Amino acid sequence: MTPERVKGQELSSRHLLGLEGMPGEEISHILDTADALKEILDRPIKKVPTLRGVTVVNLFFEPSTRTRLSFELAEKRLSADLMNFSKTGSSVSKGETLLDTAQNIEAMRIDVVVVRHQCPGVPGFLADRLNSVIINAGDGAHEHPTQALLDMLTLRQKFGDIKGLKVAIVGDIAHSRVALSNIYGLKALGAEVMLCGPPTLMPRGAESLPIKVCHDIDEAISWADALNVLRLQLERQKSGFLPSLREYHMTFGITMKRLEKAAEMPLIMHPGPMNRGVEIESAVADSGHSVVLDQVTNGVAVRMAVLVLLSAPEVKLT
């Protein structure tokens, strides 16, 4: 029996370029679909035939372990055919342009492009020029929508509802695509968002957004229901944003000692890869308050949901 269609429970875009402007109902719909798909990961035969015949190319111009493997696994669980592209060892090193690379790959008759690129806006650029469905797997410091979706799925599983939840995003906000996608998504679902980090790593104009900004980690810990601890990119020290990693750890590192001061321990999330001893102490990362590994599992489910929802082509049976 065909499930009844509920109005608003359909994504309005055929691409997933970011969470900016996506209504809360659409985000919830993706999360609901991910919840339904999660069960497949625990089956003896972890595969469904849904995307048989759909070809996906994972176009990664930037290194990635988690995201690429997670997409790859999601594609395999849904029986899609997939190709992997990485910048090293490809014709990009011979000077081929982004558009030429993408158009050549599309000429091989593919249906979905999952793209990660160091430049913000690349997924949108490709969406305007290719016929394939484009899924953003991270573009520069702009957006990383599937990461934010899996963060929200994890929050929803732990707290039941995201509305009214207090989420603090901690660390290098200015260079983080995870932060921006989370801000859009969490606000759309009615959460309160706080950004906490050193002023040098806070984006310009952050004060003008409808979010709290603070520079005191203890304040953030006592305020928040959940902390999303961002990775401190080690290059930042060289670029002069930080005096030293040790100082960063002393001022903003999440330690057990700090957490224990709070009346209620917040939930600890981290998009990975973690720099243990810099933004997060090992004792915290491995504690019962950390849901880092749940996030990874949810990542596969969320990416399956996005693929299922976007890969069915618009063919009408009349």
Next chain:
Amino acid sequence: MKFRIKAKLADADGMRRTLTRLAHEIIERNKGSKGLVIVGMQTRGVHIANRLKDLIHSIDGGEVPVGVLDVTLYRDDFRLKFKQPQVQATQINFDLDEKSIILVDDVIYTGRTTRAALDALMDLGRAARIQMAVMVDRGHRELPIRPDFVGKNVPTSIGEEVRVRVKEVDDEDAIYLVEMEDLNGEEQPDDA
């Protein structure tokens, strides 16, 4: 899509009597309820499955586990019918190996949903056997599939549809024969 009610095929009492007979038939054919599991197909098949479970319990005292199956991911019209699919939960919290599965749906029509359900069940474990129980068989099979337990055989035309309503979702227990008025619309009738 618009439709017009042509006939009421059963009311709550009629449905209860039919389900009671189905429960007796299931027990008779399987020589009791031992080793049986029931899997209901989303959405209305699940509620019918739960009622069969209760009836079987009241007849021979057996506790038969009930699972929930959503076949959206296995449908052959996945890439044709939906712009975007609505995936519902599959929840089977017990082992299917060596069990006798009673697959339950409200209406059987082309048999394509049943084909999808069989594929899904094969992926979930190796059952000893799978039998199918439906409330209504409305004919027009497109695949070599035949239910084992049938509540009502209702010959229909292609333009008609059978609606099984259950009080858990529809506020009443009843079966209607309806006529679809806009077959050229975007959505085709359910091929349950």
